[in-house]
Amino acid sequence: MKFKTEGASMPILQSQFVWRSLELNKLLCSKLTLRACAALPRRLDRVWSHSIVHACKMSTRPENLDLFVKNSDTAKVKILKQKMEPLGINLDDSYLPGKYQNLYCPKCKGGQSVERSLSFHIIPDGTLAMWRCFRTACGWAGQAFADDREFHLRVGENVKSYRQMTEKSLGLEPLGPELIAYFNDRLISEKTLKRNAVMQMSGNQTIIAFTYKQNGVLVGCKYRTMEKRFWQEKGTDKTLYGIDDISDAAEIIIVEGEIDKLSLEEAGLQNCVSVPGGAPGKVSSKELPPIEKDTAYPYIWKCREYLDKAACIILATDNDPPGQALAAELTRRLGRERCCQVHWPKKDALNSFKDANEVLKYLGPAALKSIIENAKLH
Ligand SMILES: [Zn+2]
Numbered sequence: 001m002k003f004k005t006e007g008a009s010m011p012i013l014q015s016q017f018v019w020r021s022l023e024l025n026k027l028l029c030s031k032l033t034l035r036a037c038a039a040l041p042r043r044l045d046r047v048w049s050h051s052i053v054h055a056c057k058m059s060t061r062p063e064n065l066d067l068f069v070k071n072s073d074t075a076k077v078k079i080l081k082q083k084m085e086p087l088g089i090n091l092d093d094s095y096l097p098g099k100y101q102n103l104y105c106p107k108c109k110g111g112q113s114v115e116r117s118l119s120f121h122i123i124p125d126g127t128l129a130m131w132r133c134f135r136t137a138c139g140w141a142g143q144a145f146a147d148d149r150e151f152h153l154r155v156g157e158n159v160k161s162y163r164q165m166t167e168k169s170l171g172l173e174p175l176g177p178e179l180i181a182y183f184n185d186r187l188i189s190e191k192t193l194k195r196n197a198v199m200q201m202s203g204n205q206t207i208i209a210f211t212y213k214q215n216g217v218l219v220g221c222k223y224r225t226m227e228k229r230f231w232q233e234k235g236t237d238k239t240l241y242g243i244d245d246i247s248d249a250a251e252i253i254i255v256e257g258e259i260d261k262l263s264l265e266e267a268g269l270q271n272c273v274s275v276p277g278g279a280p281g282k283v284s285s286k287e288l289p290p291i292e293k294d295t296a297y298p299y300i301w302k303c304r305e306y307l308d309k310a311a312c313i314i315l316a317t318d319n320d321p322p323g324q325a326l327a328a329e330l331t332r333r334l335g336r337e338r339c340c341q342v343h344w345p346k347k348d349a350l351n352s353f354k355d356a357n358e359v360l361k362y363l364g365p366a367a368l369k370s371i372i373e374n375a376k377l378h
Pocket residue numbers: 105106107108109110117133134135138139140
């Protein structure tokens with residue numbers, strides 16, 4: 001049964017909202033002060049203050065709760081769940097709209113006490129999801145709609161809005177012959193390019209678009225020109241490239257660039273991700289910062305759920321000082337006991353090979369595979 005008019009549905013919606021708010025009542029009243037409420041962006045403010053005000057008045061479960069849950073549009077809820085995953089908010093299948101759930105915050109991971117500080121809610125009709133981290137040090141909050149309206153995210157004092165991006169909205173198109181030839185020259189096949197959804201900027205045969213997907217949803221895009229100039233699509237967080245390929249892997253390989261990830265695929269190794277870019281100049285001499293302040297490696301923490309499953313992590317970064325520093329920094333964060341590093345073989349009397357793609361080009365896929373696999377023995 002669908003509600004005939006919006007007006008008719010509102011009283012039930014509000015009471016439902018209120019009842020569910022009670023679960024959070026204590027938390028809300030103790031931790032979200034009116035002052036904090038006033039600091040929220042207007043749209044978020046309206047929703048949260050609505051729940052707080054009504055949560056304090058209501059004390060019984062509305063009789064029509066079950067009716068409500070039944071009537072929510074499950075397709076919309078599914079869309080919202082999919083939109084949440086790239087943000088790091090993972091809801092289990094039993095989650096029903098109308099419920100408040102306390103989850104681990106993907107931004108601060110619940111701080112030192114590792115508390116479930118993120119309060120998450122999808123309104124009963126399944127059209128809007130909203131969340132807020134109650135740790136004052138974090139305060140991450142946001143809203144997302146089941147249709148293609150903008151997201152609203154709040155981190156600290158900054159409010160970001162962005163649209164659910166698509167290949168079309170970014171103006172991407174399939175690779176043209178020029179870039180296919182460029183990749184073929186690096187021994188990357190069309191099959192591999194296609195599986196990894198490598199595209200080009202529309203109308204420009206010289207700008208490669210590496211699409212970053214999570215659960216098959218486009219979450220970011222990195223562009224690369226022929227002259228090795230890089231930039232990232234605005235308003236997207238950095239994450240690991242190819243993350244869906246390690247979702248169930250007990251052994252994973254981390255490389256330093258998208259082309260190296262594609263090179264490993266040519267060698268038959270798909271359980272590989274690339275860092276989103278930027279190797280440090282040198283290994284930091286300081287102690288590891290807390291997660292929320294680890295600004296150089298946010299992608300490690302964002303993807304921790306994936307990385308935690310791996311018993312063995314092979315680091316196949318570039319054979320230069322930044323590449324070696326990157327491997328050392330990753331090892332510090334992922335744990336020495338499960339990390340091992342690839343040492344690229346000698347190219348000639350003076351030099352070693354630079355990276356996975358160079359090995360693929362000069363020694364071939366079988367040699368590349370065996371070098372990677374041998375890393376475990378050292
Ligand atoms: Zn948080």
